[in-house]
Structures are given as structure tokens and as C-alpha cells.
Amino acid sequence: MIQERKVIGLKQYVVKLEDTIHKVSFSHNVSVKDILDFNPHLQDGRAYIYPGEQLLIPNSYHGKFKEKQGECVKEFSFGDVKAYIDKWRGHRLLDASVIGKSVLGYPLYLLKIGNGPKEVFYSGGWHANEWMTSKFLCDWIDVVLDNYDKNELFYGDNLKSIFDKVTLYVVPMVNPDGISLVQQGNYPNHPYYHTINRINKGAPSFDHWSANIRGVDLNHQWPAGWKQEADESPQKPWPRHYSGTSPLTEPEVLAIYHLTLKHHFSHVLAFHSQGQVIYWGYRNMEPKISKEMVDRLSLRSSYVPVRTADSDGGYKDWFIQETGRPGFTIEVGVGTNPLPFRAYGEIWANNVELALEGLKISI
Ligand SMILES: [Zn+2]
Missing domain, CATH: 3.10.350.10 (LysM domain)
Structure with a gap:
């Protein structure tokens, strides 16, 4: 009333x-x-x-709203990544750069944390309705930097000694265009208004959308069993699972591809949100050490190791095939994407130590 x-x-x-x-x-x-x-x-x-x-x-006022650590009270989008980068600017442990642009022209940010010779790569926000993985990576970096500054132990570990040995690279949001679509929907001034409407069959909701803005699934685009995956997936732009006309057609994927070839990542963690499991194999091409590493990641979370998903064409698949080094897909959260805000508590609790362990498993 x-x-x-x-x-x-x-x-x-x-x-x-x-x-x-x-x-x-x-x-x-x-x-x-x-x-x-x-x-x-x-x-x-x-x-x-x-x-x-x-x-x-x-003009009602409910006190100054705050988001506590491990809490999610609002959507996390590209502007939030940018706000974090502005906050971190000048930090001695972190450098931010741009490795490419999305279809809509959003910069794809790369964060470099640490000074060590060993290079590790984390990525998130691949799928539009999995934006919580972007939030997790950014929140986690923020807490890591804070603890590093205070010279405090972080879940029993000395961060200085870790970041003297490791340089962590993070692309927190691979798919800013899709994430923006899931959060804000489609509207007549949107540059892809008609394309999106066609792909979504005119439906007004985008909760089920995981692709980029052109209806290509960025984790179906990789030249590792691409043809097989493409044949079993939608044959035209679709809210999810469309592999594209050939591998590596999308600018978001190309940016990650060139970044990966330019570096020598000892292993990679790609964050998604479909099931509280960790995928660690690909067609028997993964190295022996992957098993030991996934067991350690599993021990620091409650996520169950699963050797292979019945799929091809993913980034982790390609990384293992291309380099022969370990690659992991971390599936945080369970339920239908986008997960409700309250799911973030579980994601934070399970991944804050997992992400730390991910830096230690090869040193
Ligand atoms: Zn995903």
C-alpha cells in the first residue's frame, strides 16, 4: 500500500x-x-x-547496502569486473591488460597476479548464464590481494611464497555479451536485437542462454573433436550448444586461443556451473599427474572428480590435446542456471580453497 x-x-x-x-x-x-x-x-x-x-x-532508505564476503545480492556483470580492476590499479602484485574484444566490443580483460616462473591459467564466465563464476574469480582475487597486503596466512598458506613461484593469469569474463543478455534481456536498441530474437524464437526470457551474442557456444568451438561435437549439436545459431561453422570463429575464443599459445601454462582451470564436479580427462590424452592433481582439488572442495564428460570441443579438451598438460573444468554449483543468488555461498565455500590449491598442485 x-x-x-x-x-x-x-x-x-x-x-x-x-x-x-x-x-x-x-x-x-x-x-x-x-x-x-x-x-x-x-x-x-x-x-x-x-x-x-x-x-x-x-526516497525510502534501508541503510547502506553491503555485500559480505561469500555473499551475492545482485548480478555481477562486465561493469563489476571493470570496477574491481579500477580498485586494484597500482597493486604491486597485479597487472590488468586486454587480450581482445567481444563481438559487441567489450574488452576481454586478463589479470596477471604474481611474479613466479610457473604460469597457471584460470578462466570463467564462458557461458552467459554462469556469470557467478566471474564473480567468484574476481571476489577471490580481491580477498587474495587483501591477505597478501596484510601478510596474513591465507587458509594456512603464505601467499608471498606462492606468488614468488607462480604467476596466475585470469580471464574472469570470457563472454561479457552473453552475460549482459542474460541479465538485461533484449531490447529494440540492442545492436543484435533481431538476431537475438530470431535465435531465441521471440521468447522474452534468456535464463537458458549460454552462448555468445551470435548464438555460438564458446565451449564448443575448440579444435578437439570439434566435428563430432558439432554434428551432434544444433546446426544453426542457438541459445546453447551450437559449435559454429568451424572451430575458432568467435573473437572471444580466439583471444583465449592466442593467449594460451603465447604462454606456457603448466595447467588450466576453466570454471563453469553445471554440477559440483571436476572434469579432468580427455580421450586418454591427459597426463598421469592429472589424477593426483584432481584428487587434491577435490580434497579442498566437496567436488567429485569425473574423468570425462561425454563431449568434445571444449577448452579443457583442446588444452589437454594440444599441450599434453593437465586441464580441468570446475563445475561449481548445482541446479538450473542462472543459479539463485543464495547458491553463491556454496560456490564461495567450496572454491576459495580449491582456487588456492590450484596454484600449489604443480609446485
Ligand atoms: Zn558452462
């Missing part, structure tokens, strides 16, 4: 790129319900809000 509420005023807010109801609520210190009450066209807190749309925001 609007009349009963102590509202001393309303302001108009113009929705920006990447805004969601939860993000607007957070930045204005009002509740999601406040926004819904004054904007009755919005059905619930997960309704899309589009750039240029006007919202009424009441």
Missing part, C-alpha cells in the same frame, strides 16, 4: 546499460519491493529493465 508508506519523495531514474532491479536497489539503498511497488509494470525482482527506461525510486 503506497499510501501507508513513509515516502517523502520520488525520484526518476533512467536505466543504464547493465542495470538490473537488484543493482538499482543496491545502489539506491532501497529494497527491491520499493522499486516494484512504484513501478507496477515490473512483475518481480527478476524482470528485465532496459537502457533508457524510466523508473520511479522512492
Whole structure:
């Protein structure tokens, strides 16, 4: 009941790129319900809000909103990666650079952490509706840098001694275009409006979308059994699982491809969110040490090692085939993507030590 509420005023807010109801609520210190009450066209807190749309925001105040460590109260998007990079700028342990651009022109950020001779690579945000993996990697780096500065032990480990031996490379968000689509939906001013509508058969929801903005699955694009995977997958651009017309056609994939060839990663961890397991094999091409390494990753989380998924064409598959070195797909979370915000607690708890162990398994 609007009349009963102590509202001393309303302001108009113009929705920006990447805004969601939860993000607007957070930045204005009002509740999601406040926004819904004054904007009755919005059905619930997960309704899309589009750039240029006007919202009424009441002047209710709920205290300064904060997100605690291991908590997720709003969507995590490209702008959040950028905000973290701005925060970290000048840190002696971290360098940020750009390794390419997405189809829509978003920079694909690479973070380099540490000074050691051994190179390790983590990546996340491959699939549009798995943006929590991007959030996890960024939150984790932030806590690592904080503990490094304080010279405190991090889950029993001395970070200085680890980062003297290891340099960790991280691409936290491989698919910013798709992530933005899942969070904000499609709208007439979107540069791919018609393409997206065609691929999605006009459906207004994008929760099931894991591809990039052209409907290509970035983890089906790799020249490792690509043909076989492509033959068993959708034959045209699709919200998920379409392999493209040939391997390595998408700019996001090419950026990771060139990065991988340029470095000598001792092993790679690719973060996804379909099932609380760790895939560690590929067609018997994985080295012997992969088994020992996955057991250690498993011990530091509750995730179960699984040797192979019944699939080809993934980054981990290609990395193992191309280099003969260990590659792992970490499947955080369980349930339907995008996972609800409350799933993040499990993801944080299980991966904070797993990601640390990932630096130690080869030193
Ligand atoms: Zn995935």
C-alpha cells in the first residue's frame, strides 16, 4: 500500500546499460519491493529493465547496502569486473591488460597476479548464464590481494611464497555479451536485437542462454573433436550448444586461443556451473599427474572428480590435446542456471580453497 508508506519523495531514474532491479536497489539503498511497488509494470525482482527506461525510486532508505564476503545480492556483470580492476590499479602484485574484444566490443580483460616462473591459467564466465563464476574469480582475487597486503596466512598458506613461484593469469569474463543478455534481456536498441530474437524464437526470457551474442557456444568451438561435437549439436545459431561453422570463429575464443599459445601454462582451470564436479580427462590424452592433481582439488572442495564428460570441443579438451598438460573444468554449483543468488555461498565455500590449491598442485 503506497499510501501507508513513509515516502517523502520520488525520484526518476533512467536505466543504464547493465542495470538490473537488484543493482538499482543496491545502489539506491532501497529494497527491491520499493522499486516494484512504484513501478507496477515490473512483475518481480527478476524482470528485465532496459537502457533508457524510466523508473520511479522512492526516497525510502534501508541503510547502506553491503555485500559480505561469500555473499551475492545482485548480478555481477562486465561493469563489476571493470570496477574491481579500477580498485586494484597500482597493486604491486597485479597487472590488468586486454587480450581482445567481444563481438559487441567489450574488452576481454586478463589479470596477471604474481611474479613466479610457473604460469597457471584460470578462466570463467564462458557461458552467459554462469556469470557467478566471474564473480567468484574476481571476489577471490580481491580477498587474495587483501591477505597478501596484510601478510596474513591465507587458509594456512603464505601467499608471498606462492606468488614468488607462480604467476596466475585470469580471464574472469570470457563472454561479457552473453552475460549482459542474460541479465538485461533484449531490447529494440540492442545492436543484435533481431538476431537475438530470431535465435531465441521471440521468447522474452534468456535464463537458458549460454552462448555468445551470435548464438555460438564458446565451449564448443575448440579444435578437439570439434566435428563430432558439432554434428551432434544444433546446426544453426542457438541459445546453447551450437559449435559454429568451424572451430575458432568467435573473437572471444580466439583471444583465449592466442593467449594460451603465447604462454606456457603448466595447467588450466576453466570454471563453469553445471554440477559440483571436476572434469579432468580427455580421450586418454591427459597426463598421469592429472589424477593426483584432481584428487587434491577435490580434497579442498566437496567436488567429485569425473574423468570425462561425454563431449568434445571444449577448452579443457583442446588444452589437454594440444599441450599434453593437465586441464580441468570446475563445475561449481548445482541446479538450473542462472543459479539463485543464495547458491553463491556454496560456490564461495567450496572454491576459495580449491582456487588456492590450484596454484600449489604443480609446485
Ligand atoms: Zn558452462
